Amino acid sequence: MAAIVKPFWQSKTLEQMNQEEWESLCDGCGLCCLQKLADAEDADSIYYTRIACKLLDLGTARCSNYPERQKFVPDCIQLKPGDIRSYQWLPQTCAYRMLAEGKPLGPWHPLVCGDENAVHAAGISQLGRMLSETEVAEEEWENHLIFRC
Numbered sequence: 001m002a003a004i005v006k007p008f009w010q011s012k013t014l015e016q017m018n019q020e021e022w023e024s025l026c027d028g029c030g031l032c033c034l035q036k037l038a039d040a041e042d043a044d045s046i047y048y049t050r051i052a053c054k055l056l057d058l059g060t061a062r063c064s065n066y067p068e069r070q071k072f073v074p075d076c077i078q079l080k081p082g083d084i085r086s087y088q089w090l091p092q093t094c095a096y097r098m099l100a101e102g103k104p105l106g107p108w109h110p111l112v113c114g115d116e117n118a119v120h121a122a123g124i125s126q127l128g129r130m131l132s133e134t135e136v137a138e139e140e141w142e143n144h145l146i147f148r149c
């Protein structure tokens with residue numbers, strides 16, 4: 001009888017994954033590239049807006065210059081295994097957050113369903129509903145809140 005082999009995201013901890021495995025956890029939703037606003041009266045509440053980072057390609061929800069993104073957006077945060085459990089600002093559907101919280105990947109995840117567009121078809125991403133920060137003044141961002149994380 002053949003042994004049942006679990007996929008890496010079920011058999012390894014985040015810290016045990018190699019770079020390729022780690023990068024493949026991103027489902028391409030692009031949500032973490034949306035601007036967020038903090039609640040002045042509740043420091044734990046972070047609100048996502050539909051206003052995207054200037055580097056986000058609004059047609060694909062992917063970074064248009066991923067290798068050099070920190071050159072153009074110095075405060076772009078690089079997710080790392082050791083830090084991931086403190087990233088409470090990540091959306092609840094983010095694969096890194098879900099695995100860190102002991103949850104399974106969602107059915108839309110490319111590693112699960114094999115379809116890179118499923119994240120958009122399932123309505124997890126904001127594809128088609130985003131605006132660039134180059135088009136909307138910062139004082140207007142609060143008019144574009146979409147969810148609290």
Ligand code: SF4
Nearest residue numbers: 026027029030032094
């Ligand atoms: S929110 Fe998570 S899954 Fe979505 S693009 Fe960002 S890192 Fe990838």
